[in-house]
Amino acid sequence: MVAEADFQDSDEQDLFEHLRIVVDKGQALLRIDKFLMNRVENASRNRIQNAITAGSVLVNNQPIKASYKVKPLDVISVVLPHPPRDTEVYPEDIPLDILYEDDDLLIVNKPAGMVVHPGFNNYTGTLVNALVYHFAHFPQLPGNDGRPGLVHRIDKDTSGLLVVGKNEWAMTFLAKQFFEHTISRKYTALVWGDIAEDGDVQGYIGRSVKDRRVMALYDDPEKGKWSVTHYRVLERLGYVTLIECQLETGRTHQIRAHMQSIGHPLFNDAVYGGDRIVKGTVFSKYKQFVENCFELLPRQALHARSLGFIHPVSKKKMDFEIPLPDDFRLCLEKWQGYVSHPHNN
Structure with missing residues (x-):
């Protein structure tokens, strides 16, 4: 489910x-x-x-x-930016991996498995609960009121970088950059299949009429919001390909739905059909190898690697990058080993 x-x-x-x-x-x-x-x-x-x-x-x-x-x-x-909701969010002492922080914003590396904000039966243990606790240890800033300012989000089982505005001015300034698509965001993804060349996916993305939990790509603007993902090949690994995705827009499940739409679902993405053997041999040894990879990386292979934007106060360009987390790295290394020595796997 x-x-x-x-x-x-x-x-x-x-x-x-x-x-x-x-x-x-x-x-x-x-x-x-x-x-x-x-x-x-x-x-x-x-x-x-x-x-x-x-x-x-x-x-x-x-x-x-x-x-x-x-x-x-x-x-x-x-x-x-939409004002914070009236529902109270309780602070929780959850460790945060903060790469950078000043009076106006912070950059956090979100682990896979953490929901970004409360809702839909996830009212505790979220990134926002952790941020509210973190901010409680700082003096109040004008417009902040102790509530972290989300201007973008990433999926629960996607790891990587998020920028959080700490006051209304920062939120407004950052929101404008997201709206105008001037924020630079690059993701690393492992997808099924051999991608022949770099390219892009574009179309109107909206909920699937067959399954409301899944997003689908449409040609009809009445059925969704315009979306664009640019991708380039980083490494070909036989039955899977490591790619970099650069977002122009930031829609729900955008990369996951886009790659599935061109026949390259993300590795181990249960929602979009990547949690089964999509490409490869029929040999039981290969099947066991893939199962071992799934165990190493029990989620979709997607990592928000880099983030670039203009700082709301200094107006300087800021760029952040974070390496792959251990689960993704170990899975990738296993595929690299398979390609180098296929008969040993």
Whole structure:
């Protein structure tokens, strides 16, 4: 059975809202921050002003200042991180692998098996529970209120890097980069089959009509959200291929669904058919070898390896990279050994 928790962990697009407002013909001149406070749900003036300063509020496709006066028929576009939910999240003393932290953000290496945030019968043991505990040991920052600011997520059984905003300004600035696809994210994946050449997968991704737990790729924009994954071959290992995936968009199960759609499901991905022998021989020795690999890596072979973005305060480019975790590395080494000495396996 597929855990529902795996579904609520990926699509960063639903972590912030994109609003488009066409101003009425009869609108009197009014400062845009005051105008938006009346039009955007749960929007404080501070939240609106942070968005304006971050360049996340455009009028007629141009960034403006908070003093701008709204005029009739102006077209206003707004990108805002969703405010934290009202449900209380309890702090838990769970160890965190923090690569970097300052007053505005932190970079955490999430282990496989950890759900990112509470929900769907996973209200404890999540990354957010750990972050709430971690933040409790720091002075309160304006706009933070002790709650970690997620601007993107990765699946429960995917390992790797996440950036967390520690205040409203950082969340808004980072959310804008995710929305505009200027964040650089690279994943390492082991997939079934021999991928002949580098390429990309694109299409509209949405829930499968056959199985609501699974995402599928469609040609029809009415059936899903636009998605793009670029991939390149890192190492060919006979019946499997090690690839790098670079995301343009960040949809639920994007890499997993994309690779399955082109006949290369992720190794040991139970949701997308990778937890069986997809390519290879019929010999029992090979079957046992694959089973041993599954035991070493009891999850989909997907690791969020690198993350690059502009810092919300210093405006400097920041790049982070993390090596493969032990389970993925040991499985990969086993396949490398198989290719080098196939008759010994």
